[in-house]
Amino acid sequence: MFDVWKNVLAEIEQQTSPANFATWFQDTSLVTAKDGHVIVGVKNSFYVKQLRARYYDLIEKALENNGIKVKDIDFEVVLKSKNKVRPREVTTPKPIKEHIKTIRATRKEPGPSSNGLNPKYTLDNFVVGSNNELAVAAARSIISSPGSRYNPFFLYGGPGLGKTHLIQAIGNALLQDNPDYKIFYTPISHFYSDFIDAIQKGKGKEFNLKFQKLDCLIIDDFQFIVNKEKSQEEFFNIFNDLYQLNKQIIITSDRLPSQIKTVDERLASRLTWAGAFDLQLPKFEDKCAILRAKAELIGAEIEPEAIEYIAENVNTNIRDLEGEFSTLLLMSEVRGLTPLELIENGSVSVNKTSKLRPTSPKQVVDKVAKYYQLTTKEMCSKSRVSNIKNARQVAMYILSEELNLSTNKIAAEVGVKDHTTVMHGIKKIKNDLKLNFLLREQIEEIKEKIYG
Ligand code: ADP
Ligand code: MG
Numbered sequence: 001m002f003d004v005w006k007n008v009l010a011e012i013e014q015q016t017s018p019a020n021f022a023t024w025f026q027d028t029s030l031v032t033a034k035d036g037h038v039i040v041g042v043k044n045s046f047y048v049k050q051l052r053a054r055y056y057d058l059i060e061k062a063l064e065n066n067g068i069k070v071k072d073i074d075f076e077v078v079l080k081s082k083n084k085v086r087p088r089e090v091t092t093p094k095p096i097k098e099h100i101k102t103i104r105a106t107r108k109e110p111g112p113s114s115n116g117l118n119p120k121y122t123l124d125n126f127v128v129g130s131n132n133e134l135a136v137a138a139a140r141s142i143i144s145s146p147g148s149r150y151n152p153f154f155l156y157g158g159p160g161l162g163k164t165h166l167i168q169a170i171g172n173a174l175l176q177d178n179p180d181y182k183i184f185y186t187p188i189s190h191f192y193s194d195f196i197d198a199i200q201k202g203k204g205k206e207f208n209l210k211f212q213k214l215d216c217l218i219i220d221d222f223q224f225i226v227n228k229e230k231s232q233e234e235f236f237n238i239f240n241d242l243y244q245l246n247k248q249i250i251i252t253s254d255r256l257p258s259q260i261k262t263v264d265e266r267l268a269s270r271l272t273w274a275g276a277f278d279l280q281l282p283k284f285e286d287k288c289a290i291l292r293a294k295a296e297l298i299g300a301e302i303e304p305e306a307i308e309y310i311a312e313n314v315n316t317n318i319r320d321l322e323g324e325f326s327t328l329l330l331m332s333e334v335r336g337l338t339p340l341e342l343i344e345n346g347s348v349s350v351n352k353t354s355k356l357r358p359t360s361p362k363q364v365v366d367k368v369a370k371y372y373q374l375t376t377k378e379m380c381s382k383s384r385v386s387n388i389k390n391a392r393q394v395a396m397y398i399l400s401e402e403l404n405l406s407t408n409k410i411a412a413e414v415g416v417k418d419h420t421t422v423m424h425g426i427k428k429i430k431n432d433l434k435l436n437f438l439l440r441e442q443i444e445e446i447k448e449k450i451y452g
Pocket of ligand 1: 127128132158159160161162165318322
C-alpha cells in the first residue's frame with residue numbers, strides 16, 4: 001500500500017548525501033497519510049526530533065511530488081516487529097562507573113573464599129530462558145535434595161553461556177540452606193596443580209582426605225582434565241568415594257565427556273550417569289531479558305531500543321553480551337550521551353556474530369601477540385627469549401590448526417625464515433598440550449578472543 005514511500009525515499013536520496021540518507025532515512029516507513037495528516041514511522045525517539053528539525057521540508061516536498069497531499073507530518077516510533085510504541089523521553093543514566101567495575105570483577109574467577117564460591121553468583125540473578133530452563137530446573141532440584149536424582153550433575157555448553165554462574169549459584173544456595181555443609185568449588189586445572197603440589201610435599205593422603213570429607217564437590221571446566229596422569233586416577237577415586245556416600249557432585253565442561261579425548265572411558269561414562277544438561281545460546285528474547293536484569297541490578301537506565309540493538313548484534317555468548325553492555329554504559333557516562341544516542345550517532349557499533357566468522361592470518365597473529373602482552377613486531381622477531389618464542393609457536397599452531405595454512409605461509413606470517421622452524425614449533429606445542437593444561441587453557445582463551 002505504501003510503495004509510494006519507496007518513491008519518496010528515492011527522491012530524498014537524490015537530495016541528500018549518501019551518509020545522511022543512510023543515517024536518517026534507511027529505517028523509515030509511511031504509517032498513514034489520511035486527509036493530509038502524514039505519519040512517518042521511525043526507529044526511535046531520537047529520530048523524531050532530528051527528522052522534524054532537519055528534514056521536515058524535504059520530506060514534505062518529496063511527498064507532494066509523489067501525489068500525497070500534506071497538511072502536517074508527524075513522526076512516530078515503530079519497532080521492527082511493527083509494534084508501535086510512543087516516543088519516550090530519554091534520561092541520562094546514573095553514574096555507573098563503580099557498578100561496571102563490579103560487573104567486571106565478578107566476571108573473573110571466584111574470590112579468595114576457601115570454598116571457592118563467589119557469593120555474587122546466585123540463582124536470583126541468573127535469568128531463566130529457553131536456553132537454560134532444563135538445567136535450571138535440575139539445579140533447583142539439586143538444591144532441594146542434593147545427592148539424589150541429579151548426581152552427578154553434568155552441565156555442558158560453550159564458553160560464556162553461564163556454566164560457572166549456575167554451578168556457583170547451586171553451591172551458594174546449598175550453603176545458605178545448610179550452613180555447615182562442606183562445599184568445594186575448583187576448576188579442574190587447579191585440582192590438578194593442587195594435587196601435584198600435595199604429592200610433591202608428601203601430602204597426598206591429606207589431599208585425598210580433604211575431598212572425602214566434602215558434602216558437595218563442584219568441578220569447573222572439566223575439559224581440561226589431563227590424560228593418563230595420576231591426577232585423573234585420583235579424581236576418579238575421589239569421585240567414586242563421594243558418589244558412594246551420596247554426596248553431590250557437580251561438573252561442567254565445554255563438551256560431553258565422550259568428546260574429550262583425554263578422558264578415561266570409565267570415568268567418561270560415569271560422569272553422565274544421571275544425564276547431561278546443556279546451556280545453549282540465548283535467543284533474542286533471552287538476551288533482552290538478561291540485559292534488562294543486568295540494568296536493573298546496577299540501577300542503570302538504558303533505552304529498550306538500545307537493549308534490543310545489543311541483543312540483536314551480539315550472537316556469540318552471554319559474556320560478550322555483558323561486555324558490550326558494560327562498554328556502552330561506560331561510554332555513555334564518559335561522553336554524556338544516552339546509550340541509544342551513542343548507537344544512533346555511530347559512536348558504537350556492536351557486531352559480534354558467529355563463532356565461525358572467518359578470520360585472517362594477521363588477526364590471529366595480532367590476537368596471539370596481544371594475549372601474551374607483546375607487540376606483533378616483538379612476537380614476530382627473531383628473539384629467542386622463551387616467552388616470546390612460546391607466543392610465536394602458539395601463533396604457528398593456531399594458524400595451522402584453525403586456518404589450515406601451509407607451513408611456508410605460516411613462516412611468512414610469523415616472520416621466521418623457513419618452514420622447518422614452523423614444523424618444529426607446531427610439534428612442540430602439540431607435545432606440550434598433552435601435559436600442559438595451562439597452555440590448553442590459554443589456547444582456548446585465545447581462540448575465544450579470535451572468534452568472539
Ligand atoms: P561459562 O562458565 O559458561 O563460560 P559464565 O558462567 O562465566 O560462563 O557466564 C558468563 C557471564 O554471563 C557471567 O558474567 C554470568 O554471570 C553471565 N550469565 C550467563 N548466563 C546468565 C544468565 N542466564 N543470567 C544472567 N547472567 C548470566
Ligand atoms: Mg566458566
